[in-house]
Amino acid sequence: MAPYEIMYISDMKGKQIALWDMPSLKLKKDSERLSFGTANRARLQHTLLDALNLKDVNGDIKNDDDRLRCSTSVVGYQNLDGLVRVELNDGTKVDALALLACDGIHSAVRKHMHKDVDDSLNYCGQECWWGKTTVKPGSELSEELKRLPSTSMVTIGTNEMPGAFFSDEVAPNEHAWGYVLANKTPPNANATNDLTRRGGSVLTAEEKKREIDEVIADRSKVLQLMLQEPSADEITRAGFFDRKNLDLSYIHGRVALLGDAAHPQSPMMGQGANMAIADGYVAASRLSAALKGTNDSTVEQALLDYDCKLRRKENNIVIKKARKYGNWAASKSRFPCFCMKMMFKYMPPSMLVSEMMSGDKSNKKDVASRHLKWDASIFGILRVDDDDGGAYT
Secondary structure (H helix, E strand, O other): OEEOOEEEEEEOOOOEEEEEEHHHOOOOOOOOOOOOEEOOHHHHHHHHHHHOOOEOOOOOEOOOOOOEEOOOOEEEEEEEOOEEEEEEOOOOEEEEOOEEEEOOOOOHHHHHHOOOOOOOEEEEEEEEEEEEEEOOOOOHHHHHHHOOOOOEEEEEOOOOOOOEEEEEEEEOOEEEEEEEEEOOOOOOOOOOOOHHHOOOEEOOHHHHHHHHHOOOOOOOHHHHHHHHOOOHHHEEEEEEEEEOOOOOOOEEOOEEEOHHHOOOOOHHHOOHHHHHHHHHHHHHHHHHHHHHOOOOOOHHHHHHHHOOHHHHHHHHHHHHHHHHHHHHHOOOOHHHHHHHHHHHHHOOHHHHHHHHOHHHHHHHHHHHHOOOOOOHHHOOOOEEOOOOOOEEO
16 A cells, blocks of 8 residues: 555645645544555555465466456356355356355346346436546656645635545556546446446547546646646546445345445545455455354355444445535535535544544444454355456455
8 A cells, every 4th residue: 555645635726725744643533543545456456366376477367277267247146055056158157155246336246136126326416537647757747746745635626616636646657536526417327347447438539628628727737737648548437326225235145245236335435445345354254254163154144244234334324424525525516615625724634534534443343343263265266357347256
């Protein structure tokens, strides 16, 4: 993880509102200072592959290991006595002790699990443009960034210049950013086979000019350059969606939904990956204990324990908070914009960060309440990439 050092908060014209020294923050209920930062998705994937020894000497994914299957998708499953039979799109059927579906918001497993009920998406009212900008040494953008106290930036809008902008240097001279605006009309919530797109649409040159270049023409110089530098095909537009029905089960027999397959949410709380990792840990811990016979649990009961009332309650709180903060951050109304500015300017940073970390606290509470030692070696692993860039384990 790349830790945040200084967080620079400004308005859309580039006027400084606040400057947060992140390493010095100490949360009220924590005895230690905590680390805040960003983790590169690709590096996390490679970390997991390394842990499972699923890469060859050249660093490529092994194609001769039965534990990993790529370019294959799940089309259905059947709970049978003592196993779950998984049906793949190539006609193959795989028998397993459990199916953990980590296949994202467009989960094929979830669609099969809840095929007889209304499980429609809920549009949160915002759309976002995602991108990465490579800063060339000596460029105008490089010089503008040198004038700022930090390359970790949060920009908040006004009713005249609405929206929210986030940017951070995730690798040397490489900045990942997002620009969020309110939009009452939901964009297409399509699936895609490109993991980095997250179900969004790549812009055309004309769309980039209309949707970004013209919109940011009166914004700060660094914001303009950051968004104008990438080519159109390096920028994705995506709406923020979660689920309308937050009470549907995450499990069905020996099948469990994890991460966005279980509880998709707007990224405005920054909790999606964190909650997915907690899901994986808790589900694996319960299954490990059941399979090793260290408690009286069966596989089915272990997954029922994973989908407990505490976890669902805490997840739904985070989802609803993310909806609220998305509405406030992207608002075009004068009062919410004023409140956002005053909050960042005068509220102690530790209070704001503590609120954003409330989801992490619920993760910690859930893991601690059911802490069990587990042995990954007892699992056979089936990983299947689907059309949304997700995976099943």
